[in-house]
Amino acid sequence: MQSINGSQTHQNLLEAFARESQANRRYLWFAQVADIEGHPEAAALFRSIAEGETGHAHGHLEYIAEVGDPLSGEPIGETEANFKASIASETYEYTQMYPGFAQIARHEGFDEIADWFESLARAEKSHALRFGEGLAALSPQ
Amino acid sequence: MTITFDPKHPLYIDEADVRDELTRVYDVCNGCRLCLTLCSSFPTLFSYVEQHEDQDAGRLTPAQQDQVADECFQCKLCYDNCPYIPELHESAIDFPRLMLRHAAMRLENGQVSLRKRVATQTLGHADALGILATSVSTISNLMIGAKPGSIARKLIEKTTGVSSVRLLPPYAKQRFSTWFSKRVAPVLTKKQGSVVVFPTCSVEYLQPGIGQDLVKVYERNGIECSLADGTRCCGAPYLHSGDMDGFLKVAKKQVTVLAQAVREGKDIVVPQPTCGYILKKDYVDYVGGPDAELVAAHTYDSSEYLMNLHTEKGTELDTNFTGTIPETISYHNPCHLRAQNIGLLSRDLMKMTGADIALIDQCSGVDGMWGFKAGNEQFSLPVAKKLAEKIEAASSEIVAGDCHLANTAIIEQTGQVPQHPLQVIARAYGIAGETP
Ligand code: SF4
Ligand code: SF4
Ligand SMILES: [Fe+2]
Ligand SMILES: [Fe+2]
Numbered sequence: 262m263q264s265i266n267g268s269q270t271h272q273n274l275l276e277a278f279a280r281e282s283q284a285n286r287r288y289l290w291f292a293q294v295a296d297i298e299g300h301p302e303a304a305a306l307f308r309s310i311a312e313g314e315t316g317h318a319h320g321h322l323e324y325i326a327e328v329g330d331p332l333s334g335e336p337i338g339e340t341e342a343n344f345k346a347s348i349a350s351e352t353y354e355y356t357q358m359y360p361g362f363a364q365i366a367r368h369e370g371f372d373e374i375a376d377w378f379e380s381l382a383r384a385e386k387s388h389a390l391r392f393g394e395g396l397a398a399l400s401p402q
Numbered sequence: 403m404t405i406t407f408d409p410k411h412p413l414y415i416d417e418a419d420v421r422d423e424l425t426r427v428y429d430v431c432n433g434c435r436l437c438l439t440l441c442s443s444f445p446t447l448f449s450y451v452e453q454h455e456d457q458d459a460g461r462l463t464p465a466q467q468d469q470v471a472d473e474c475f476q477c478k479l480c481y482d483n484c485p486y487i488p489e490l491h492e493s494a495i496d497f498p499r500l501m502l503r504h505a506a507m508r509l510e511n512g513q514v515s516l517r518k519r520v521a522t523q524t525l526g527h528a529d530a531l532g533i534l535a536t537s538v539s540t541i542s543n544l545m546i547g548a549k550p551g552s553i554a555r556k557l558i559e560k561t562t563g564v565s566s567v568r569l570l571p572p573y574a575k576q577r578f579s580t581w582f583s584k585r586v587a588p589v590l591t592k593k594q595g596s597v598v599v600f601p602t603c604s605v606e607y608l609q610p611g612i613g614q615d616l617v618k619v620y621e622r623n624g625i626e627c628s629l630a631d632g633t634r635c636c637g638a639p640y641l642h643s644g645d646m647d648g649f650l651k652v653a654k655k656q657v658t659v660l661a662q663a664v665r666e667g668k669d670i671v672v673p674q675p676t677c678g679y680i681l682k683k684d685y686v687d688y689v690g691g692p693d694a695e696l697v698a699a700h701t702y703d704s705s706e707y708l709m710n711l712h713t714e715k716g717t718e719l720d721t722n723f724t725g726t727i728p729e730t731i732s733y734h735n736p737c738h739l740r741a742q743n744i745g746l747l748s749r750d751l752m753k754m755t756g757a758d759i760a761l762i763d764q765c766s767g768v769d770g771m772w773g774f775k776a777g778n779e780q781f782s783l784p785v786a787k788k789l790a791e792k793i794e795a796a797s798s799e800i801v802a803g804d805c806h807l808a809n810t811a812i813i814e815q816t817g818q819v820p821q822h823p824l825q826v827i828a829r830a831y832g833i834a835g836e837t838p
Contacts, residue, residue, distance in 0.1 A: 383448065387451075
């Protein structure tokens with residue numbers, strides 16, 4: 262098969278991956294709501310379909326991986342590369358994305374959301390640190 | 403570390419093991435942060451972890467670990483929120499139950515201040531305290547009614563450990579069970595069921611009016627009501643302060659008495675969400691066995707039972723509401739009802755009267771007895787203030803709520819006196835409230 266790099270299909274795979282990923286998280290959240298409302302069967306249904314969406318997202322990602330990480334653009338595939346790509350995306354989130362989002366939220370008068378973004382910046386930093394440790398543990402000197 | 407929520411596990415109160423487990427869970431929470439705004443435990447935790455460049459939760463001192471745990475008041479909201487709970491994830495995080503394990507560990511190792519221990523004794527012996535207080539209710543109401551922050555209250559605080567800045571629920575002149583045994587039960591025309599009313603300390607001693615309205619509403623619907631001999635405090639104050647032995651002693655007795663009632667064909671109804679949660683979930687988890695399961699399977703919140711009458715085939719709820727119905731009701735959904743995973747049944751029930759309901763989904767910060775303990779008020783008061791703001795913004799004709807403790811916080815913060823949903827239903831049927 263020819264490379265998908267630069268094709269409309271690559272764009273479509275990226276969009277489909279984003280949608281399926283979001284579908285998975287939405288259904289898991291819906292399941293939680295169903296649990297609280299006392300509808301365990303509805304919760305189980307949401308959870309089981311959510312798994313299906315994960316499968317779809319993974320299928321898309323397998324094609325996308327050939328070109329690179331959809332979030333960081335870094336190469337992905339094997340664990341070492343995957344760690345590096347993860348560190349790159351987490352670092353972007355904690356150094357640029359969330360601080361920027363927080364600033365805008367505060368500017369727009371959404372202080373609670375600004376606090377939430379700022380707290381997440383620190384959480385993502387801890388993710389980046391943990392992945393760094395994971396990467397180091399992978400190739401002992 | 404060991405992941406266990408079983409007080410009989412040999413490492414349940416092992417300090418080193420508990421501290422390692424705290425580290426493990428605190429680390430996951432730090433990377434997740436979903437519970438940031440639920441209470442002050444989480445911001446406190448995150449601020450400690452952030453003191454270290456590497457964000458290693460293992461660097462927290464024991465005192466810092468304890469501070470996070472001490473700020474937890476067992477509302478269970480973080481459990482409902484968490485994607486890492488034992489049922490869903492191998493990380494098996496049950497944050498509130500870990501906080502209970504921590505409290506048990508500290509109590510066992512003598513690390514709890516004397517003042518806190520006396521408060522648990524005082525609040526934990528709600529029964530004994532109640533018997534005493536109802537017989538001298540005028541005096542105790544005078545004392546408890548002493549202005550928050552006043553010298554009298556400071557004195558009570560000093561001697562009992564009960565916070566002097568919180569408004570305490572007043573004691574009633576006649577206990578619920580006394581009223582129940584003196585009254586003449588009506589002959590039921592169409593019997594639809596039979597229940598044991600679990601009185602709960604708050605209805606028995608503080609708000610018998612809720613119990614009276616419950617009984618009248620149930621009897622109107624053909625539900626025979628009885629009390630079970632030997633039902634006492636459910637044990638929540640012991641459990642929530644880490645006194646596992648005290649809790650298990652109370653809990654085992656209750657399970658025996660209640661299981662017997664279920665075998666006689668009765669269901670159990672509980673008008674107070676904290677106690678309902680204890681009967682439905684904590685007896686199963688901490689006492690265990692077929693009797694605890696039986697009790698849990700037959701325990702209903704007082705609105706849940708009525709809604710079942712309405713929705714199930716073969717039974718019927720009287721929806722002929724010809725009494726007093728407010729146009730708008732602000733309904734406070736208590737955390738411990740939310741944690742029962744039954745939906746918003748008190749809201750649905752009151753909705754059937756035709757009233758417009760504004761849902762107030764905000765913790766009151768007094769779950770269990772936590773908010774009333776001296777030293778805890780700086781954490782629980784901001785939470786209660788948020789609740790007051792939401793109630794004031796809704797500005798409904800009346801306020802309703804199932805939780806007696808949360809209702810007390812609402813009175814304290816807004817001056818409005820909330821009604822229990824069963825009282826709203828009683829008035830909507832045209833049943834007059836008895837004078838307390
Ligand atoms: S149970 Fe409630 S008070 Fe305790 S940590 Fe969870 S959210 Fe906070
Ligand atoms: S209790 Fe669960 S949801 Fe809440 S911060 Fe911790 S890991 Fe996240
Ligand atoms: Fe992350
Ligand atoms: Fe994230």
